[in-house]
Amino acid sequence: MPGSQFGEIFRISTFGESHGGGVGVVVDGCPPRLQISPEEIQHDLDRRRPGQSRLTTPRQEADRAEILSGTFEGLTLGTPIAILVHNKDARPSAYEHMKDVYRPSHADYTTEAKYGVRNWQGGGRASARETIGRVAAGAIARKLLAVAAGVEVIAWVRRVHEIEAKVDDAAVRLADVESNEVRCPDASAAERMAAAIDAARGRGDSLGGEVECVARGVPPGLGEPVFDKIEADLARALMSLPASKGFEIGSGFAGSRMTGIEHNDPFVPGRDGRPRTASNRSGGVQGGITNGEPVVVRVAFKPTATISQAQETVNRAGEAVTLEAQGRHDPCVLPRAVPMVEAMMCLVLADHWLRQRSVDAL
Numbered sequence: 545m546p547g548s549q550f551g552e553i554f555r556i557s558t559f560g561e562s563h564g565g566g567v568g569v570v571v572d573g574c575p576p577r578l579q580i581s582p583e584e585i586q587h588d589l590d591r592r593r594p595g596q597s598r599l600t601t602p603r604q605e606a607d608r609a610e611i612l613s614g615t616f617e618g619l620t621l622g623t624p625i626a627i628l629v630h631n632k633d634a635r636p637s638a639y640e641h642m643k644d645v646y647r648p649s650h651a652d653y654t655t656e657a658k659y660g661v662r663n664w665q666g667g668g669r670a671s672a673r674e675t676i677g678r679v680a681a682g683a684i685a686r687k688l689l690a691v692a693a694g695v696e697v698i699a700w701v702r703r704v705h706e707i708e709a710k711v712d713d714a715a716v717r718l719a720d721v722e723s724n725e726v727r728c729p730d731a732s733a734a735e736r737m738a739a740a741i742d743a744a745r746g747r748g749d750s751l752g753g754e755v756e757c758v759a760r761g762v763p764p765g766l767g768e769p770v771f772d773k774i775e776a777d778l779a780r781a782l783m784s785l786p787a788s789k790g791f792e793i794g795s796g797f798a799g800s801r802m803t804g805i806e807h808n809d810p811f812v813p814g815r816d817g818r819p820r821t822a823s824n825r826s827g828g829v830q831g832g833i834t835n836g837e838p839v840v841v842r843v844a845f846k847p848t849a850t851i852s853q854a855q856e857t858v859n860r861a862g863e864a865v866t867l868e869a870q871g872r873h874d875p876c877v878l879p880r881a882v883p884m885v886e887a888m889m890c891l892v893l894a895d896h897w898l899r900q901r902s903v904d905a906l
Contacts, residue, residue: 548669550781552772554688554895556681560631561663562671563639568628569677571614571684573898576622580687585609585627588683589676591722591883599725599741599879605632609680620684627680631673639665644860645867649849672786672877675884682887685894693897699757699885701728701878702842705740709733713758713840727882745875748852752787753878755885756842759893762828764818764836765903766896773832774839774896781888782843787877790844794827809837839893843885845877 549557553573560567586609593607607629614625643664646653651670655662662668689695700721702709709730720729726741728734737753744751767774779791799807807825814820814836821837828839850873857867874880 550784551891551895553898554685554891556677556891558674558677558681560674560677561668562631562666562673564631564663564665566628566630567673567676568626569681571625571627571681573895574614574620574622574625574684574688575898576620578620578684578688578691579618580615580620580684581618582609582611584687585611585680585683588679588686588883588887589629592675592679592880594874594880599738599874599876607676625684627677629676629680642867642869645865646857646859647850647867647869648855648857649846670786672874672880672884675785675887678891679883679887682883682890685890686886688894689890689897693763694761695893695897696760697757697886697889697893698760699755699882699889701726701734701737701882702754702756704728704737704753704876704878705744705751707733707736707740707753709737711756713756713838716758721882725879727879741876749875750848750851750873751876751878752789752845752847753876754842754844755878755881756840757885757889759828759839759889762834762836762839762893763897763900764834766893766900767829767831767833768896768899769832773829774834774892775827775829775832775841777892777896778839778841778889781892782841782885785843785845785881785884785888787845787848787881788843789846790842792842793829794840795825796827796842799825839889841889843881845881848874848877 549555555572557570589607589609594605610628612626612628614621614623651667655670686697698716698718700716709728711729716729721727724734726734726737728737741751775793782788782791795807809821809823809826811819812822824837828834828837850869852869854866854868857865859865
């Protein structure tokens with residue numbers, strides 16, 4: 545499968561470059577008669593767009609979604625859904641001085657090594673602007689999950705640099721996340737995170753951190769052993785996001801420091817007649833298949849690679865040069881990564897929910 549496509553049944557293909565004419569997505573496999581409005585798609589895009597707060601890149605893009613096909617009178621047709629977002633505030637000239645220079649920790653060198661050519665205007669396909677298509681498709685997947693299975697997906701900033709929020713994943717609501725520009729439901733931690741991001745930007749630096757995401761109401765039985773385990777597909781999806789560097793589900797790496805009796809999730813009778821677990825260190829997944837508990841994951845993001853401090857690097861001729869980057873960049877990707885993480889969670893769950901329907905029918 546080409547690298548710009550994702551999913552088996554609910555399948556997406558994203559297109560476009562950060563400073564080209566536009567970016568977007570084609571969604572195939574969405575069932576017909578799903579009620580979806582442009583406003584629902586736009587809601588998630590507005591949470592992802594640049595220029596929304598003082599903590600993000602100042603690039604001003606409305607990111608208005610145009611649905612080109614696949615819907616009629618507010619309903620999906622069961623045919624491919626094409627969504628386009630035009631780039632309005634592209635400034636490729638800001639990257640002119642870097643066209644022959646390899647930016648540290650960027651995809652400049654590796655892309656050129658692979659293809660022999662690259663779009664040096666803002667990173668091309670390696671730019672986080674590519675995620676517009678994912679978020680638009682994720683909004684459709686979110687609606688499908690809510691209508692068909694009652695699933696709710698919420699993500700938030702759990703940590704920025706060394707500042708970690710104290711959050712109960714069972715209690716977080718969207719209003720809590722959207723109550724501040726960091727998108728952290730812990731108000732005290734959010735204030736300190738914002739100050740740290742401001743300070744990093746002031747000295748021409750950047751910060752990384754973690755986003756946590758929970759999917760509530762996920763039915764048991766989603767996941768395909770052996771190679772398409774739900775956590776394997778979630779890891780692939782979330783690690784495909786720009787700047788992602790780590791993935792955990794449930795207890796994650798902390799679970800490796802526990803004993804078996806400490807880590808196991810005991811089964812107890814559930815109110816609906818099916819077994820439930822008294823704890824959720826498994827993160828809602830056992831044996832690669834969902835068990836009906838909330839699916840809880842965390843994604844680590846590195847500090848933004850483009851910073852305004854001078855850095856040593858080389859050019860295409862192999863000569864040592866000093867790079868002082870220009871352009872408009874996020875000092876911390878975490879606040880805008882929240883809807884991206886939600887989108888990828890929704891896409892994986894929607895795809896596996898549709899795959900499970902074929903099993904249920906037998």
